[in-house]
Amino acid sequence: MKIDGRDSRTLWVAADGGAVEIIDQTRLPHEFAVRRLETAEEAATAIRDMWVRGAPLIGVTAAYGLALAARHDASDAGLATAAQMLAATRPTAVNLRWALERVLQTVTPLPPAERGDAAWRLAGEMAEEDVALCAAIGAHGAVLLEALWRDRRAAGAERLNILTHCNAGWLAAIDWGTALAPVYKAHELGVPLHVWVDETRPRNQGAALTARELNWAGVSHSVIADNAGGHLMQHGEVDAVIVGTDRTTAEGDVCNKIGTYLKALAAHDNGVPFYVALPGPTIDWRVQDGLREIPIEERSAAEVTSIVGRGPAGALVAVQLTPDGSPARNPAFDVTPARLVTALVTERGVCPASRAGLLRLYPERAGA
Ligand code: MRU
Numbered sequence: 173m174k175i176d177g178r179d180s181r182t183l184w185v186a187a188d189g190g191a192v193e194i195i196d197q198t199r200l201p202h203e204f205a206v207r208r209l210e211t212a213e214e215a216a217t218a219i220r221d222m223w224v225r226g227a228p229l230i231g232v233t234a235a236y237g238l239a240l241a242a243r244h245d246a247s248d249a250g251l252a253t254a255a256q257m258l259a260a261t262r263p264t265a266v267n268l269r270w271a272l273e274r275v276l277q278t279v280t281p282l283p284p285a286e287r288g289d290a291a292w293r294l295a296g297e298m299a300e301e302d303v304a305l306c307a308a309i310g311a312h313g314a315v316l317l318e319a320l321w322r323d324r325r326a327a328g329a330e331r332l333n334i335l336t337h338c339n340a341g342w343l344a345a346i347d348w349g350t351a352l353a354p355v356y357k358a359h360e361l362g363v364p365l366h367v368w369v370d371e372t373r374p375r376n377q378g379a380a381l382t383a384r385e386l387n388w389a390g391v392s393h394s395v396i397a398d399n400a401g402g403h404l405m406q407h408g409e410v411d412a413v414i415v416g417t418d419r420t421t422a423e424g425d426v427c428n429k430i431g432t433y434l435k436a437l438a439a440h441d442n443g444v445p446f447y448v449a450l451p452g453p454t455i456d457w458r459v460q461d462g463l464r465e466i467p468i469e470e471r472s473a474a475e476v477t478s479i480v481g482r483g484p485a486g487a488l489v490a491v492q493l494t495p496d497g498s499p500a501r502n503p504a505f506d507v508t509p510a511r512l513v514t515a516l517v518t519e520r521g522v523c524p525a526s527r528a529g530l531l532r533l534y535p536e537r538a539g540a
Contacts, residue, residue, distance in 0.1 A: 173342040175204075175388050181346050182229055183236070183299065192236045196223045197343060201384035202482045209233075212241035212254040219261040219268070222375070226344020227418045227454055228306070231267030232299045234258045238275045239291035246287035251276060263467040264427060264505045265418040266456040271298060299346050305451035306348035308519035313354020313414070313449055314361060316515075316522060320411055320445075321363045331392070332358075333411045335368040335401055338429035339381035340416025340449065350416040350449040352385065354517065359391050367393040368410060370401060372429060374475040374502060398431055402438035412445045414517075420448070420455045422537075424510035424525030425462030430503055436512040445514040452519060455530065457537050462507040469504040476500035 173180055183194045186208060196205040198221065207223055209215045215237025218224050224233045241254030255272045262268060278294050279287040321332045334355060341352030348356060359365055367386055372378035379395050386393040396404070404410050413435055417426040426432075426448045439446040459465045476493075477500050483489035494500065513525035523529035531538055 173347060173385065173388060181299075181303075182343055183224065183232060183346060185296070191240075192233075194218060194224050194233065195343070197225060197381060198223055199488065200343070201380050201387075202488060209236070210240065211244070212237045212258065215240060216257050216261050219258070225377070226339060226349075227265035227267040227416065228302050228345035228350070228451060229343075230262060230265050231271035231453060232295065232302055232346060234261075234268050235271040235275050235291075235295035235298050238272060239288065239295045242279060242291040243288040246279075246284040248280065251280070251287070262469055264469045265454075267418075267453050270453045274298070302346045302451065303348065305453075305519040306345050306350060306353050309350055309449050309451065309517055310348050310353030310357035312519070312521055313447070313517045314357035314363075316447065316517065317354055317358040317363055317365070317412070318361060321358070324411055329411075331364045331366045333366050333368060333404075333409055335370065335404070335410045335413045335435065336382060337370040337378065337398075337401075337413075337415050337432050337435055338372045339377040339385070340414075340428075341382055341385045343381045343385055344416060349385075350451065350454075351414045351447075352382070354414060354449065355386075355391060356389060359389065365391060367391060368401065368404060369393050369395045370398050370431065370435070371395055372431065373398055374471075374479075376479070377429065401435050402442075405438050405442040405444050410439075410442075410444050412447060413439045414447045414449060417448050417450045417454055418505060419459070419462070419466050420450050420516070420530075421459045421462045421466070421510075422455070422457045422530065423460050423462075423527050424513060424516065424530060425466075425507055426450075426510075426513060426516075426525070427462055427466045427468075427505050427507045430506050433506040433508045433512075436508040440512050446508075446512060447515055447517055448508075448513050448525070449517040452534065455534070455537075462509070466505075466507060468506070471502045471504045473500035473502055476502050 341349035510525040520533040
């Protein structure tokens, strides 16, 4: 992603090599603040408090967190404690567990003196891999969008309208993003896109982050209230929905930001294609039934009862929305059953949301 003409990523190694630096996403879109993570504890705080968020970025941050731990205490016990702490930060995105398991499997057979460097190298490789996976998702998804655009143009349309929920863009990964990668690639190819950006209460990742990214990239978009999507679909103003996923089951169910399921229902009712973009590490081959088996993160009720924004003096302020004494509930994700998903867009291509579809792209997982 280019910000003011400069190539930028969401996470990078600090110039002195002693830390990683990240963009504090809780300050966006109003402030661009960079934070330095020097310890596993700081990496855990960054994930828990959502300075970084989005499944792929959480995974890479956790890998660096474990590498930072290994630089201080590379014993089996030290690594196990750090991995446990990092794994407990957010329960739903499987990339977190995947990244920690990968680092542990790679470094545990090594002598402790070599583990820190090996973990650091691997975290860097995982960051590069994520960029390549997301770019490939973008290329496959752009083919879909170009085909949709050809149909719409033939029917007299002036633009292709895409709806997305939450932020599954560059800010949710290291670069490109998952659901927004096809949008960026198709935009580069000249498809006249317009994106309906669900605000995504309660944390407003759409209004704050997706809108910020699309702005930087010069992609036409409008922020809409979460409840507007169904109405727009009923009136033919949405040509396709594209979202990301924090965990995809072996049967093709997808777990994504709360409210995704309602968009999928509305899309199904209105014959609008509903695509889900994901890199391989987001598939949890151990889980079959998304509704029953995926742990859903419950976050603080304060995220529902109040809202953060820029106050008249320019500083970020939280204001209370609800009456004193009204309790709130805040499940952060929901599961969309595979039957509502038109197709999955992965780094290996596009497939039906089903075990057979996934195994066609990931044959090495047969029998897993
Ligand atoms: O709670 P968040 O902001 O981490 O949720 C992020 C999402 O729901 C994304 O859609 C998901 O991680 C897919 S990301 C590329």
